[in-house]
Amino acid sequence: MRILMTGGAGLVGRAVVAHLASLDHEIISLVRRPSAEQLPARVSERIADATDATAVDELMAEQIDAVVHLAAIPSPGDRTAVELAAANTMATLAVLEAAAHHDVRTVVLASSISVLGMAWSPEAMHPVFVPVTEEHPLRPAEGYALSKEMDEAAARMAARRWGLSVVSLRLPFTGTAEMIRERAALAERDDSTRLALAKELWAYLDVRDAARAVELAIAASRTGRLSGAHVLNVVADDVLLDDDIADLLESWHPQTPVVGELTRGAYTTAAAAEKIGFQAVHLLGHSSSRDGDGGRP
Template identity: 40%
Template structure:
């Protein structure tokens, strides 16, 4: 393989993040095959395969020539399907994509995990982190099918790393959005109702930074399996972080100072391993 992959398969290519990933790869001169359940007809890629990422024959059709995979295909919330559809669909797609990629000789995979793997975001009751800022050692408390699917996806990637000798990076994304749309709406919501962001630790990331993290995950010199939190350095909340934590997570141990609107998420591992830091910050 070249210093970085020249041909990449992107699953979930027609999604909001998938589109931004495709735009970034096009600017980098990377040849892309997209895989999605539908083809909108306007994606910047070389080839599009329409089908379900959970079907081995579909994935095999999409893989020829790929040197790396960015796996984004998933049902992105537990309210978008039955528990069985969400959990079984997400975990099947991840298993199939990584298993077929391994057999095809792919040795680099980035996959979209989520801060929901902590268990807090979609729980039916208020849950609190053991400590803040949270990091990759945080004990998980999953109670919902989506968070569980992401926890299993991370474990699947770890197994595939051993099984096929591939490097896998699971990126725990927070609330995602773009300039002037979802992030601004979220910021207003969390300003009006600060408690509504507590389960997500008021964290966010611009689609453009999420796309760059995915690219770094398949192009930086790494081996083995890694789970990494990625987030912007500040929160989308209007209040200081320490004040929010006092109000909504008072029992969480504080392992570091969080001045101003510092995000209570430790992204140090992503910085060390990927050289990642967010470049698009909501003031």
């Protein structure tokens, strides 16, 4: 399969590129500047910005079978809502419209659990209910969450207008095993990290699981198991801290009602399991790991 990737130079993007290339797919990676390291076999780079609709359209003409769109500003930082919308949502629209123009029916987008509005909210915000499903209300309080809500809305438009199959993966804090362990350790001594984790509901994902989720989403679309627009929570099904989820919720979100079964995490990944067959296997070890590595990612 010939796959167009945007954001292939980022942390998650590099993992996705390497994983898909290992499955013998040909990857065209759209990046803003050439990689300093050697590219895997079957991977080539094209230099452009994903917001450049003309460049994206030209690449989509190269007999592309599927698109993985990860390019985005990954956090609000000090950017304005206008800047975030211009960088994130305009790139998403460029990818979707070019895919439709060249009859590329399969698109996988990187969304974020930040779309809920809690993660970067300047004020305290609590989930409306837990476990958090994909139907949880979206309450953006800053430009990044808004840009992700706009991305998901663009995906629904593309499915209705052009008949694309678009899977938006809502990712949490995603990193290598070492990065995840370091963040968990930092939370033990840093108040701002503990607060950030509480806003994110202690979610995380190993980059290896993120890469596999992209693979599964592409396969579900290409085989016809999925059509239209879908949003999926793609998170590890435990928490980043070595604490029970019920105790964490009682401490940080005591007024939030528990609706349905609360297991090891605050998010449910039932839809991802049902629709694309995804379940994270690289867990921190608060519960047993599924990949036989002794409970460590």
